[in-house]
Amino acid sequence: MIGIDLFSGAGGMSLGALSAGIDVQQVVELDKYAASTYLANHTPKYGLFNDDIRKFKSSKIKHRDNEGLIIFGGPPCQGFSTSNQRTRSSSNVNNWLFEEFVRLVEEYRPDWFVFENVKGILETEGGVFVQRITERFEKLGYTTSAKLLSAAGFGVPQKRNRYFIVGSLNGTTYDFPTEKFDKIITVQEAISDLPALVNGASDCYVTYNKNIKSSYAKSMRGKLKGCHNHLVTRNNSLIIERYKHIPNGGNWENIPDSLMRNYADSSRCHTGIYRRLSLDEPSVVIGNYRKNMLIHPTQDRGLSVREAARLQSFPDDFIFKGSIGFQQQQVGNAVPPLLAKSIFQSLLKQ
Structure with a gap:
């Protein structure tokens, strides 16, 4: 089956599709740094359109009669996020970019589509976006199925929920894969083998210096001797001092009041x-983890890009491009590849 990835970001969904056996040949992504990362890891036959999707014109993709076509992707989700109340409404123009996804489904008429977004899309404006999207697809002749899935149930070491709508042009009702919680991957299994770092560590490449202690870490390493992107934001001394007071699973509430005086009212801080x-x-959700100051479980520092990528289920041979801030954003915005892989594997069986 041939794939088209819309709003690709760094390529987490494409990685899942490729791992499942889908040949991703056309890609659309606006952000130049995410596009650079995508092309450093994938080589789509028809290239990557690095511009506003509203300027993208559908092109003829050559494929044999026995090859199916699938369009997948997740329109920008920041406006639907439950943590973004300010722009979580129909007045946010970016919340309407799903119309471009629908447009291209109408133009390409793929056998299948997979539409992905955050849980918040179900709640925004009383569910008007989900209703509108589903109606548009069904008017095009697609049989739709939808479900909220937990990434942790598909081998991703992260408590992350994503909403999927899957559509079939041939009348098939898609059966979602079953979540499995009998073997949850923990933070320790995911990242404890990675080299220890100091605050602000900036070496682009580091060699592994610990034995692999989990099958998950082994799968992430593959046959590599070391990894890229094991980089950490440099925090000031006050922030590092705050980190020292927080136990496993703790948050700002564990920090002494004397260290929180720069906050007008620290009691109103978000629990995250x-x-x-x-x-x-x-892990908790890997979103804007630098801004939220997610802390390493045993070291008094923030998470490295590679640690966050591991918690998203990106293997260590996946390289992120751009400055550390852009790398962090790419990782946080991505669809966990292992979750995407399960969706596509189930689809191909059907």
């Missing part, structure tokens, strides 16, 4: 701020 990850659980 200054969160130290728990070793024996999956």
